[in-house]
Amino acid sequence: MSKKSLKDGDIVLTGEKLGVVEEFLPDKQSTFTKDGKIFASKTGMISINNKERKIVISTHQDKDRKVVKIGDIVIGVILFLRQYSVGISFYTINNKIHFNSSYFGNIHVSQISDRYVEKINDAFQITDIVRARVIEQDYNEYKLSTASNNLGVIYADCVICGKSLIKIGHNKLKCDRCGNVESRKLSNDYGNVSNNLRF
Ligand SMILES: [Zn+2]
Numbered sequence: 001m002s003k004k005s006l007k008d009g010d011i012v013l014t015g016e017k018l019g020v021v022e023e024f025l026p027d028k029q030s031t032f033t034k035d036g037k038i039f040a041s042k043t044g045m046i047s048i049n050n051k052e053r054k055i056v057i058s059t060h061q062d063k064d065r066k067v068v069k070i071g072d073i074v075i076g077v078i079l080f081l082r083q084y085s086v087g088i089s090f091y092t093i094n095n096k097i098h099f100n101s102s103y104f105g106n107i108h109v110s111q112i113s114d115r116y117v118e119k120i121n122d123a124f125q126i127t128d129i130v131r132a133r134v135i136e137q138d139y140n141e142y143k144l145s146t147a148s149n150n151l152g153v154i155y156a157d158c159v160i161c162g163k164s165l166i167k168i169g170h171n172k173l174k175c176d177r178c179g180n181v182e183s184r185k186l187s188n189d190y191g192n193v194s195n196n197l198r199f
């Protein structure tokens with residue numbers, strides 16, 4: 001074995017040998033196998049999942065793609081409340097901001113939380129900034145979910161005076177200007193968002 005083995009982060013060219021099927025689980029989208037050997041089907045950066053030993057080649061374009069896919073994490077603003085859902089406009093996909101594109105999604109009351117949510121306005125208000133996961137696509141409309149600790153409202157203004165609200169407890173916010181207390185489905189990093197957004 002004179003040839004050094006490939007590692008995470010290495011750049012490979014289309015057609016380059018990556019290893020053998022005994023070493024890695026090949027990715028269908030970015031590799032192909034022939035006679036038990038795995039080759040790159042595109043040029044990009046290697047990423048190896050150490051647990052599953054899955055080998056994937058990803059490109060800058062994949063990371064910054066504008067096409068929304070199931071499972072993507074998006075950030076958007078609440079546009080309107082309905083009885084059983086909210087409308088949300090989003091322009092950030094997997095931490096990449098697409099200034100010239102805007103997408104439309106909705107969150108059904110059953111997808112807000114793992115816990116039962118009775119009224120939509122206990123969870124969201126218009127102008128809230130929300131992080132959500134894409135769970136389904138229906139033409140140009142995306143069904144989103146916030147039923148996870150790291151999903152939900154990441155920024156909210158007081159509905160009365162407009163000042164940004166401070167977290168005072170589980171799903172509870174308070175305005176330190178007018179004293180108004182409101183409830184939301186909060187993300188666990190509300191008020192301390194460390195998303196590293198790409199422009
Ligand atoms: Zn206020």
